[in-house]
Amino acid sequence: MFGRNRMLGRLAIHTVLCFGALLMVGPFIWMLLTSVKTFSEAAQVPPVIFPSRVIWENYTEVLRVLPFDKYYFNTAITTISRTLGQVVLCSMAAYAFARIEFPGRNLIFMLCLSVLMVPGQIFIIPQFLIMKDLGWLNSLQALIVPGIFSAFGTFLLRQFFMTLPKDVEEAAKLDGCNHFHTYWRIMLPMVKPALIALIIFTALASWNELLWPLIVNTSPDKMTLAAGIASLKGQYTTDYPTMMAGTLMATLPMIVMFIVLQRYFIEGIALTGSKG
Amino acid sequence: MNAEHASRKSTGISGNSPRPHRGLSTFKRQDYTWAYLMIAPTVIGLLIFYVWPVFQTIFFSFTEWGDFGKYHWSGVDNYKNMIQDREVLMAFRNTFVYTLLVVPVSIALSTIIAVMLNQKIKGQSVYRTLYFLPVVTMPAAIGMVWKWLYNTEYGLINYLLSLLSINKIAFVTDANIALYSIIVVAIWSSLGTNIVILLSGLQGISSSYYEAAEMDGAGPLVRFFYITLPLLTPTLFFVTIMGLIAAFQVFDLLFIIVQNASPSVLESTQSVVYLFYKYAFVTNNKGYAAAIAVTMFVVILIITSVQMKLQKKWVHY
Numbered sequence: 319m320f321g322r323n324r325m326l327g328r329l330a331i332h333t334v335l336c337f338g339a340l341l342m343v344g345p346f347i348w349m350l351l352t353s354v355k356t357f358s359e360a361a362q363v364p365p366v367i368f369p370s371r372v373i374w375e376n377y378t379e380v381l382r383v384l385p386f387d388k389y390y391f392n393t394a395i396t397t398i399s400r401t402l403g404q405v406v407l408c409s410m411a412a413y414a415f416a417r418i419e420f421p422g423r424n425l426i427f428m429l430c431l432s433v434l435m436v437p438g439q440i441f442i443i444p445q446f447l448i449m450k451d452l453g454w455l456n457s458l459q460a461l462i463v464p465g466i467f468s469a470f471g472t473f474l475l476r477q478f479f480m481t482l483p484k485d486v487e488e489a490a491k492l493d494g495c496n497h498f499h500t501y502w503r504i505m506l507p508m509v510k511p512a513l514i515a516l517i518i519f520t521a522l523a524s525w526n527e528l529l530w531p532l533i534v535n536t537s538p539d540k541m542t543l544a545a546g547i548a549s550l551k552g553q554y555t556t557d558y559p560t561m562m563a564g565t566l567m568a569t570l571p572m573i574v575m576f577i578v579l580q581r582y583f584i585e586g587i588a589l590t591g592s593k594g
Numbered sequence: 595m596n597a598e599h600a601s602r603k604s605t606g607i608s609g610n611s612p613r614p615h616r617g618l619s620t621f622k623r624q625d626y627t628w629a630y631l632m633i634a635p636t637v638i639g640l641l642i643f644y645v646w647p648v649f650q651t652i653f654f655s656f657t658e659w660g661d662f663g664k665y666h667w668s669g670v671d672n673y674k675n676m677i678q679d680r681e682v683l684m685a686f687r688n689t690f691v692y693t694l695l696v697v698p699v700s701i702a703l704s705t706i707i708a709v710m711l712n713q714k715i716k717g718q719s720v721y722r723t724l725y726f727l728p729v730v731t732m733p734a735a736i737g738m739v740w741k742w743l744y745n746t747e748y749g750l751i752n753y754l755l756s757l758l759s760i761n762k763i764a765f766v767t768d769a770n771i772a773l774y775s776i777i778v779v780a781i782w783s784s785l786g787t788n789i790v791i792l793l794s795g796l797q798g799i800s801s802s803y804y805e806a807a808e809m810d811g812a813g814p815l816v817r818f819f820y821i822t823l824p825l826l827t828p829t830l831f832f833v834t835i836m837g838l839i840a841a842f843q844v845f846d847l848l849f850i851i852v853q854n855a856s857p858s859v860l861e862s863t864q865s866v867v868y869l870f871y872k873y874a875f876v877t878n879n880k881g882y883a884a885a886i887a888v889t890m891f892v893v894i895l896i897i898t899s900v901q902m903k904l905q906k907k908w909v910h911y
Contacts (some may be wrong), residue, residue, distance in 0.1 A: 331713060331715060334710065335721050341644065342727060345740065352742065361750065364753050380891060414632035419878065421877075433645060436648055436891060444647030469644065544846075568734075569730075588794035
């Protein structure tokens with residue numbers, strides 16, 4: 319009796335979850351299906367769900383009309399540089415904030431934290447003007463440099479450094495390690511989960527960011543994937559098969575990365591939920 | 595030395611700061627040097643790109659911009675104009691409607707799904723992966739796909755509706771509907787993050803509460819409302835705050851979906867950040883854009899502090 323009720327309950331839950339999952343995945347499947355249809359087939363009324371013949375021409379077409387190779391290159395370089403930069407700079411600062419006492423520490427840390435309260439748009443005009451004054455508009459530096467400094471990353475890693483036991487660095491000190499050594503050799507490996515979370519957040523944010531790349535880099539050969547997709551104009555905005563091929567290609571690297579590193583993505587998000 | 599170390603144990607923000615004393619040991623001075631060297635890149639970078647710009651933007655909000663990036667002081671003109679500017683008021687209205695629908699609905703749905711997933715259900719990780727997929731997808735791409743799904747003539751959604759003999763709906767081209775169509779997409783794409791955070795909150799609830807409740811004969815609904823929900827409030831509070839802040843800054847999705855839209859659709863959908871972008875970088879009225887950004891900042895501060903005050907009423911720590 320009791321067991322049967324439970325079985326029915328499970329069945330109900332699975333039904334709801336399956337339906338939800340279908341809604342979540344549906345758009346991706348539709349993106350894939352549309353990208354392998356001919357234009358006339360995609361624009362058929364009523365729509366056909368499955369293409370009568372799978373064609374790949376839309377992918378070559380999007381590569382022909384958009385400098386996708388450059389978009390990939392720019393996006394990848396930006397993502398890698400920003401991620402590496404943040405990991406090194408934030409962890410270094412976070413270690414100092416968490417483990418060394420120095421005059422002005424709390425004040426400086428609060429100053430960094432206050433940045434977290436401010437919505438991104440507040441920074442954008444001055445940041446843009448700095449890029450302009452440096453002559454960095456339409457360059458990779460413009461995409462990378464402001465993004466290697468992060469109050470969020472510093473805060474996240476500091477929270478983790480603070481939980482580490484004191485005796486580790488004391489032992490290191492006795493062994494004659496200076497602070498940089500202690501940080502780099504001993505403490506950094508100990509905050510690996512937080513580092514991975516930061517890497518994932520930064521990579522995801524850099525890869526997907528739209529507003530900043532859209533503003534600083536307007537020449538097509540310096541655009542990122544997101545900005546490239548957003549700047550599609552004219553006839554291509556209605557050529558849905560080609561566009562779906564483009565968006566699929568732009569998102570695929572992150573989706574693959576997510577599926578491969580899934581555990582870390584989930585842990586990373588959950589981590590900030592509990593630490594923030 | 596040992597006592598000194600022991601007293602340093604508390605490293606919180608409000609922890610004891612070192613007392614400046616004469617004749618610092620070289621040991622300590624070395625500590626300071628290392629500390630300053632290690633924080634220098636981040637602190638300098640944050641000062642240049644994030645802290646100083648806040649003051650600059652506030653200053654710009656009192657200026658008027660002309661050609662070639664020249665600007666002059668104009669007092670509170672920008673703010674005065676904003677209050678009478680229908681476009682700005684509409685943008686704030688749209689953003690409020692968007693935020694007030696996206697955040698609660700997304701959190702409610704996420705909570706239900708997270709609770710279901712937490713029932714040690716088979717295939718939990720598969721479901722979680724599928725629900726999380728939109729989170730890793732770039733908003734620009736999400737906007738594109740949904741625009742296609744929403745297409746009045748050839749879109750899949752209208753086709754499915756036609757099977758239920760519902761007439762075609764102009765999801766993104768009807769000014770009365772477009773905002774709500776965008777809201778649906780925003781909810782869809784924000785579920786994953788909330789589910790994952792809520793699920794980890796749920797997993798932190800000790801099973802002994804449930805066992806005790808079950809012994810007392812409490813049914814699933816009673817358990818949900820009297821155990822799960824109260825104990826989940828800290829997590830719910832966190833996702834609410836993060837959700838509010840993110841929703842208020844909506845741009846990417848909207849930008850893609852309303853691209854090439856008619857003026858009436860644009861007016862009824864454009865968000866505050868969209869308007870900011872338009873003034874700052876399209877019509878080059880950076881002073882006005884700065885005033886919009888500052889106003890938005892103030893509104894976000896108010897919303898956040900109201901939430902912080904309200905948390906005493908509903909969050910159980």
